[in-house]
Amino acid sequence: MKNFLIILFCFSYNVINCQEYFSLSQPGSVKIINEQIEISQIPGEIYIQNYVENEITKWQKKGEFEKTVDFKVRVNENTREKKAQEFANEGLIKYKQEYAKTINLSSLQLGSYDADNETFLIHSDEFGDFALLVDISTAPDFKKNWKNIVIQNIDLNVNAEGVQLASLEFVNPNVGKTYIYDSKQISTYAFEDIQYNFGELEYAIDLQDKEASSNTKIVNRKSTVGASDVDINIPISQTKNENAFALIIGNEDYKSYQTGLLAEQNVYYAVKDAEIFKKYCEEAFGIPRANIIYITNAGVVRMTQAINQIQSVIKNSGGEAEVIIYYAGHGFPDEQTRKAFLIPVDVTGSNLEMAISLEDIYKKLTEFNSKKVVVFLDACFSGGGRDVGLLAARSVKVKPNDELLKGNLVVFTASTAEQSSLPYHDKQHGIFTYYLLKKLQETNGETTLGELDEYLRQEVSIRSPLINAKDQNPQTLVSPTLGDEWVGWKFK
Numbered sequence: 001m002k003n004f005l006i007i008l009f010c011f012s013y014n015v016i017n018c019q020e021y022f023s024l025s026q027p028g029s030v031k032i033i034n035e036q037i038e039i040s041q042i043p044g045e046i047y048i049q050n051y052v053e054n055e056i057t058k059w060q061k062k063g064e065f066e067k068t069v070d071f072k073v074r075v076n077e078n079t080r081e082k083k084a085q086e087f088a089n090e091g092l093i094k095y096k097q098e099y100a101k102t103i104n105l106s107s108l109q110l111g112s113y114d115a116d117n118e119t120f121l122i123h124s125d126e127f128g129d130f131a132l133l134v135d136i137s138t139a140p141d142f143k144k145n146w147k148n149i150v151i152q153n154i155d156l157n158v159n160a161e162g163v164q165l166a167s168l169e170f171v172n173p174n175v176g177k178t179y180i181y182d183s184k185q186i187s188t189y190a191f192e193d194i195q196y197n198f199g200e201l202e203y204a205i206d207l208q209d210k211e212a213s214s215n216t217k218i219v220n221r222k223s224t225v226g227a228s229d230v231d232i233n234i235p236i237s238q239t240k241n242e243n244a245f246a247l248i249i250g251n252e253d254y255k256s257y258q259t260g261l262l263a264e265q266n267v268y269y270a271v272k273d274a275e276i277f278k279k280y281c282e283e284a285f286g287i288p289r290a291n292i293i294y295i296t297n298a299g300v301v302r303m304t305q306a307i308n309q310i311q312s313v314i315k316n317s318g319g320e321a322e323v324i325i326y327y328a329g330h331g332f333p334d335e336q337t338r339k340a341f342l343i344p345v346d347v348t349g350s351n352l353e354m355a356i357s358l359e360d361i362y363k364k365l366t367e368f369n370s371k372k373v374v375v376f377l378d379a380c381f382s383g384g385g386r387d388v389g390l391l392a393a394r395s396v397k398v399k400p401n402d403e404l405l406k407g408n409l410v411v412f413t414a415s416t417a418e419q420s421s422l423p424y425h426d427k428q429h430g431i432f433t434y435y436l437l438k439k440l441q442e443t444n445g446e447t448t449l450g451e452l453d454e455y456l457r458q459e460v461s462i463r464s465p466l467i468n469a470k471d472q473n474p475q476t477l478v479s480p481t482l483g484d485e486w487v488g489w490k491f492k
Contacts, residue, residue: 038102039095039098039099039101040099040102040163043162044092044095044158044159044163045160047091047095048088048091048092048095050091051087051088051090051094051095052084052087052088052091055083055087055090055091056080056083056087059083059087060075060080092158095158096155096156096158099156099158100154100156103126104125105151105152105154105168106151107124107125108122108123109122109123109124110122110143110146111129113134113139113143114131114188114190115136115139116190116227116231117131117187117188117189118134118135118136118139119131119132119133119134119187119188119189120132120134120139120142120143121189122181124165126165127164129189130165130181130183131181131187131188132170132179132181132187133179133181133185138172138175138177141172141174141175142170142172142179145173145174148172148173148174149170149171149172150170150171150173151168151169151170152168152169153167153168153169154167154168155167155168157183164183165183166182166183167180167182167183168180168181169181186289228427228428228429228434229438230427230434230437230438230441231276233441234279234280234283234284234441235280235283235284235441235444236283237284237285237286237492238286239286239492240286240287240288241285241286241287241288241322241492242291243317243320243322243371244287244288244321244322244323244324244491245287245292245293245310245313245314245321245322245323246278246281246287246291246292246293246294246325246326247292247293247306247307247309247310247323247324247325247326248277248278248281248292248293248295248325248326249295249296249298249303249306249326249327249328249329249342250270250271250272250273250274250275250295250296250297250328250329251267251270251297251298251327251328251329251330251343251344251345252267252269252271252296252297252328252329253271253297253345254266254267254330256297256345257299257346258345258346258348267328267329267379268425269423269428269429269430269433270296270328270329270430271297271328272429273328273378273429273430273433274294274296274326275296276429276433276437277326277433277436278292278294280437280440280445284444284445284491284492285324285445285492286492287324293306293309293310297345298344299344299345299346299347300344300346300347300354300355302344303342303344303356307356307361307364310323310325310365311364311365311367314367314368314369315367315368317370319369319370319371320370320371321371322370322371322372323365323370323372323373323374324373324375324376324491325365325374325375326376326378327342327375327376327377327378328379328430328433329342329345329378329379330342330343330379331343331358331377331379331380331381332355332381333381334352339358339359340357340359340381341355341356341357341358342355342356342361342379343355343356344356358381358404359404362404362405362406362409362411365407365409366405366406366407366409366479369407370407371408372408372410372486372489373408373409373410374410374411374412374449374491375409375410375411375412376412376433376436377412377413377414378414378421378430378432378433379414379421380414380419380421381417405477405478405479406479406480407479408486409482410449410476410477410478410479410482410486411476411477411478412436412452412453412475413474413476413477414431414432414433414460414472414474415432415472415473415474415475416473419470419471419472420470420472421472422464422467422468422470422472423468424467424468426467431460431463431467431468431472432456432460432472435455435456436452436456438459439451439455439456440491445491445492446492447490447491448487448488448489448490449476449486449487449488449489449490450486450487450488453476453487457473457474457476460472460473460474461473461474
């Protein structure tokens with residue numbers, strides 16, 4: 001009868017054939033066939049169940065020299081449950097120990113180094129890729145001596161999905177330093193996509209039949225390799241602001257979602273703008289990563305969902321939310337209503353029924369009380385774009401309307417109604433976003449909105465004619481109810 005009950009229990013764990021893992025021996029006992037089945041092929045829950053069943057069977061047996069009254073005190077419903085939990089904990093430890101023995105740590109492969117995040121990419125056949133923090137000062141030696149690195153003290157996580165790597169030590173005997181991978185510790189590894197932006201080489205060679213005559217002029221014009229200066233050395237906040245939230249959208253690739261568009265009608269660097277601004281939110285402002293909604297090349301459904309999400313956050317925060325909205329991408333005007341719209345990548349400029357109205361966004365952001373909402377729009381609403389608009393022949397001017405703003409809302413726009421929001425090719429950012437990040441970098445994220453407003457108006461207005469040979473004058477729109485209160489606001 002006991003054998004029959006154990007078979008039923010195995011089926012309750014969705015094991016199709018229990019005999020594949022176990023053989024039944026004495027009543028109430030299950031034995032793992034170690035000789036036939038490797039531990040890595042046995043689900044953790046099955047191993048632990050087997051361990052508990054065996055240990056409970058031995059523990060609850062009355063001893064030869066044990067009085068019945070003592071036996072009943074030792075073995076009862078309460079003590080049996082407590083003992084079962086103890087054995088379950090022991091079984092988990094033993095399972096992880098036995099499983100670890102099957103892992104071939106020598107098969108780990110060292111990938112390339114991400115200098116910005118100071119991490120190596122490590123590949124494991126069992127667990128996939130993970131990032132190991134190695135400070136940049138010892139990283140070259142770590143890579144050089146990889147074959148001599150001692151890998152030890154593995155720990156595992158066991159759950160319903162299987163077995164995952166929890167922690168692992170890497171010891172470099174050459175420098176006597178230990179590096180620890182911990183799945184609970186946040187680490188980042190970025191594959192760097194370097195865009196070489198060199199100018200053309202100009203040279204002239206005077207070929208003459210002389211013994212030692214060469215006249216070569218080589219001119220290397222402007223060049224940008226890798227990250228811009230604002231992409232690195234991002235300030236680090238020492239505190240986290242649990243009440244701070246961000247919605248960040250970078251819409252760059254319109255051509256892939258709409259037939260008939262040219263590559264020039266994409267919004268150059270919009271995804272990178274959004275990506276780096278997200279890093280500033282996390283690192284400079286101390287916004288928890290879980291509090292950030294980050295989407296790129298978003299269609300109308302995803303953009304609408306994201307805006308509704310941030311509205312729900314404000315609604316449920318009890319008036320304590322501090323919200324940052326950032327958008328880089330196409331904007332567009334309606335020539336009939338003269339309203340301004342943000343354009344998802346799957347919405348055309350000739351059909352604005354599915355576009356997202358700025359007026360509607362402002363209403364959602366201010367429908368419920370919050371401490372402050374700051375919006376950055378690196379987009380224009382004149383029908384143009386960073387290079388070519390969605391409809392180049394159409395140029396409707398939409399003058400920003402302060403009357404749309406209410407509550408604790410401040411909006412930074414990249415340009416006036418008559419202008420385009422232009423790129424800064426040498427820095428691989430929108431020019432508005434570049435100087436926004438530059439100010440945050442220079443002030444360690446401590447700038448006030450008033451200082452930021454003055455800086456953007458001055459720097460972008462002066463630099464744009466020099467960089468792009470066109471005017472671009474950022475504007476700051478403020479809810480009339482705020483007065484001058486917003487000038488002293490900070491991001492953290």
